[in-house]
Amino acid sequence: MTSTCPNYISDIVKFVNDTDGKFDSDDCIIRSSNIGGIGVFAKNDIKKGTTLLKLHKSAIFSASNSSIANLLQDDEIDGMLALNIAFIYETTIFKDKSHWYPYLKTIIINNDQLVLPPCFWDQNDKLLLKGTTLDTLYGALEPQEELQEGFEIAIDLATKWNSDFDLPIPEDFFNLDVNNDNDVKLKFNRFVAQAFAISSRVFEIDNYHESALVPIADLFNHHVTNPDLKFLSLFDVCDKCGEPGMCKHLIAEEMSNIDEETLKVSKNENTKPSTISLELINELENEPIEENEKEENGDDYVELELINDKLKDEEIFNSYGEMPNSFLFARYGFCVNDNPLDIVDLSQQVVNFCKTDKTYVERSKWWKDVGYELFKAWRHLMQDDDEEHDNNCDSCEEGEHEHHGEEENREHEHEDGCESCGEEEEEDDEDSQSWLSDMFLNYEGEMNEYFIGFIKTLNLKESIYKKLVDSSLTEEPNEKIIQLLESHLTHEDNKLIKQIISAKKLPKVPADSTGTSLSEEQIKCISILIQSESNIIKRTLDKL
Missing domain, CATH: 3.90.1410.10 (set domain protein methyltransferase, domain 1)
Structure with a gap:
């Protein structure tokens, strides 16, 4: 820059x-x-x-x-x-x-x-x-x-x-x-x-x-x-002159609108309309500002x-x-050292992992088509209930009720031209890829709630998974079944997560700009990016 x-x-x-x-x-x-x-x-x-x-x-x-x-x-x-x-x-x-x-x-x-x-x-x-x-x-x-x-x-x-x-x-x-x-x-x-x-x-x-x-x-x-x-x-x-309030353009536009309304009424009542000439409108739009009007605003x-x-x-x-x-x-074109908003995207690793097993293929498709939005709606409902409880229970003693933290707001919007979060299947449109943008680790080495829900879906017992699918077809899905997707991670869940994270291969941190057309400042930013993601991955694996 x-x-x-x-x-x-x-x-x-x-x-x-x-x-x-x-x-x-x-x-x-x-x-x-x-x-x-x-x-x-x-x-x-x-x-x-x-x-x-x-x-x-x-x-x-x-x-x-x-x-x-x-x-x-x-x-x-x-x-x-x-x-x-x-x-x-x-x-x-x-x-x-x-x-x-x-x-x-x-x-x-x-x-x-x-x-x-x-x-x-x-x-x-x-x-x-x-x-x-x-x-x-x-x-x-x-x-x-x-x-x-x-x-x-x-x-x-x-x-x-x-x-x-x-x-x-x-x-x-x-x-x-x-x-x-x-x-x-x-x-x-x-x-x-x-x-x-x-x-x-x-x-x-x-x-x-x-x-x-x-x-x-x-x-x-x-x-x-x-x-x-x-x-x-x-x-x-x-948007024509930049003036606040009722400028000459808006006055002229309003006069034109009044004239059109008058014309409609006149046609209905067979009377002759009183018109505002285009000359008057142009005069208002082009009238110069007098010196005494140029007061500080x-x-x-x-x-x-x-x-x-x-x-x-x-x-x-x-x-x-x-x-x-x-x-x-x-x-x-710049980076910030130790940025607490840094994340590690795992969308491509999730896509590739799910292709390795027929069960994962089926369940990831259900998550993409149904489960992701279902889980999101349920989480929002729980969050609203917690907020309503907090508003209505000002005097409750600490520890008497269980309070859940607000859902972390991590909606990642795509830039124009973004290749749908790394998904390679061209037939899928952008809407169907939005779930992949929530497959990430945050700066603290913690998994996004939807990533956890997805992992739980992949690892559910077949009988429980079928109940979850059947429940999602009803107008009021079974809350206990959906709640399973937010339960504590099991040893089997952690094994699966480690497989996905271990598949994330980052480039080596460049030593300097030798052999590139980049500036030293750009190389420094690249180093910050890669090192930050490496640290996040390490924090996550240490917690599993």
Whole structure:
């Protein structure tokens, strides 16, 4: 990923000040972080509730307020593709003429060593992550066709805009020598590297800006479990102009709706409608804002508010969300040491193991088709009953009732293009594969509840299994039978689990980047990923 050079810090702060933004430089200092790159630290003790950064939305950079916003809108380009194209034009064509260039120039990629997401690595480099959770659960080594399609769209647009409006083509990205495969590959990789760099810095702003880059806010490092900041931005604004409340676009739209309703009533009553002219609507939409209307409105700003007290010299952290390293590295290009949200995916090992025995084939199919959803519904019912009990029994003595802990929330959503959690059978659709995403071990070396339920299903006595299947056909399945799937693991269960876990083969931890096209930072992240999964497996086996 890109990292901000310390030499650029003063330029970024100056840009914020020049755009009437407010950064609490009296209490904060931006400097090198022990976890890598730049971080933001408390210069003094700071109380929670303090606003560390306040920026007008005109100071953030999005596709919607870029120099080519109208062109992107006319060609119906949005999302991250629009932001990446806008960024490339802003930093290569408009440069010093751009309002945002003093900030955007700090996010330029390193052409000497492009940092790409794992799906675009060379095949030999991909082997360093083959079989890890990044590969089997998130499918992050598989080709991502949307980026190739986005690149082709960008080239077509650049050619069109050059022809129609004489807008220069960004030479380093979209001016291809189609007869030179190396040139095409290099410029595609630059496009991907730029998109990857931006992805680690974007914030969701509102209906109008959508994803955007926010100066200084992107310098705070990520904390997995205890972030210090809350990002504030009014999301519900006009998607045409970004104004909160009843803007001219909404007034014009409402007038049009009133006119249509009046026309319907007039037709029914055979009366002549009173019409609102299109000229009036256009006039309202295009009417300039008077100087006295430009008063400061808090809804026009984004803010970073401190939610924890911070002591002098402590680093102040933001959060990308609660994610394991396998997802952080695939999506954002970094890892966190000792991440308590790390997991080990066993989906492929479960699939392969079940093929070894006819009984396992039958029972795994029943679990996939019926048992998984049945068990999930029962667990949710038990959880709801526990919560209702807790709400109605405030005075019960400790130990008088048995209380069950809340079910751990480990729903793993797939990224677009994910190969259904490592399942190889192409005929199965994504819905039927969702159960496999719950075949994992957590950071503490404990098994997911659904993994345990599945193992119990495989090991049930035949007579009990038949009762379970028969019970699942009724409107009210037998709770005692279903409850068996949550009982303590037996010696036979543990033997089966050990077989599945032992089949998980992880790559060796790479010593350095020798023989690869990867950076030392990427090699470090790979080492963190593999070592974390190895430690989790060891913790689990030690407990069995």
